[in-house]
Amino acid sequence: MVVTSLYDPTSDVVIRELHGRGVPVxxxxxxxxxxxxxxxxxxxxxxxxxxxxxxxxxADLSRIRALYYRRPSGFSFPHLTEQDARFAVTQARYGLGGVLASLPGCLYVNHPHRIGDAEFKPSGLAAAVRAGFDVPPTLITSDPDVARAFIKRYGSVVCKPLQNPVYLVDGDSSVVTVAEVTDEDIDDRVAGTAHLFQERVTKTADVRVTVIGSQVFCVRIDSDLLDWRPGHSRLTYTPIEPPPGIETALRRYLRHFGLVFGAFDFCVDGDGRWWFLECNPSGQWYWLQTETGLPMLTALADLLERT
Structure with missing residues (x-):
């Protein structure tokens, strides 16, 4: 079973691969x-x-052997009043959502509850420290004075969103990018919600590590960008091997959250040291196969087929 929205090119290629193997989906x-x-x-x-x-x-619920949980859309009851719709959404979430999360003998890639746990960035950063990764000094706050003091202490600091809901800009989806900030940029707007500040690592490259079951795929991403996500046309990709200790830490991190898939982001400093930035339990990965030829689709289909 694949649980996702109508527009999901990554799921499309996975489903085609499974159909080609004769696996019912x-x-x-x-x-x-x-x-x-x-x-x-x-x-x-x-x-x-x-x-x-x-x-x-x-689908017979007792015969679902694997569930690929990607990016389903939210429940919606536009024909109901606001209060009734809120009640109906809650019942759908805990009813259908609870059933999908309770399939007997099913392998989840990943389990929706575990995805939810892992999407809290402070929890992920704390788990990364325990797993053995190097993590840049990080502050989560709504206090402008505390933010200014943090920036003065570390000098070069970036501000990141704690979660990245999609914004529509002129009808096109966009995301809030990482930006460098100074103490002069901090004003009372910081008090409006939670913000994440992190010491900026002087990097030579980024690395995306995709763990699919027992397989680990590492791709070095070279660019001149602070945040490489919006600038795909300016990126170059190179498959690499992880340095000692990284794969062990990856496994510790995934075990902590009960995940079998994870898309990890690191930056690499001038000494070759890998700094953990985040792990997306539902991250994109297929574009890296098209850029590098790494057999990631085969690995995921094997995992779902449980071969």
Missing amino acids: VRLDSGDFPASLSMEAEVTDRGIRGRISTPTRT
Whole structure:
């Protein structure tokens, strides 16, 4: 089963690969519930049993051997009043969401509850320290004075979003990028919500490490950008091997959150030291295969097929 929104090119290629292997796949967007997605589930002494039906497929819940949880859309009940819609969304989330999270004998890539845990950036940074990664000094605050003091202490500091909801700019999706800040940039707007400040590492390159089950794929990303995500046309990619200790720390981190997939971002300083920045439990990866030829699609399909 693949749980994602209608537009998800990464899931498209995974599904094509599984179809080519003769593996039956049901794709659904939980946001289609209940308009075009129905569910019936019974809790028995053998766990959850029942079925989920889309306009083209019906899945026996007891026979789902792997679930690839990507990026489903949110529940929506526009025909209801605001209060009734809020109640209906809650029931859908804990009803359908609870069923999808409780499939017997199912391998989750990744489990939605574990994804939720790992998406809290302060938790991820703390787990990274415990796993053995080097993590730049980091501050989360809503106090402007504390932010200014942190910047004066470390000199070169960047501000990052704690989560990155999509913004529409002239109809196109965009994200809030990482930006360097000085103490003069800090004003009372900091008090409006939580902000993350981090000492800027003078980097020579970035590295994206994608862990898929037992396999680890490391790609060096070279550019002249502070935040490489918006500038794909200015990037070059090189498959590399991780330095000693990194793979062990990757495994510790994933075990901490109960993940089998993770897209890790590092920056590399002038001494070759890898600094942990974040791990996205639902991160993009397929574009790296097209750039490097690394067999990432095969690895993920093998994992889902449970070969």
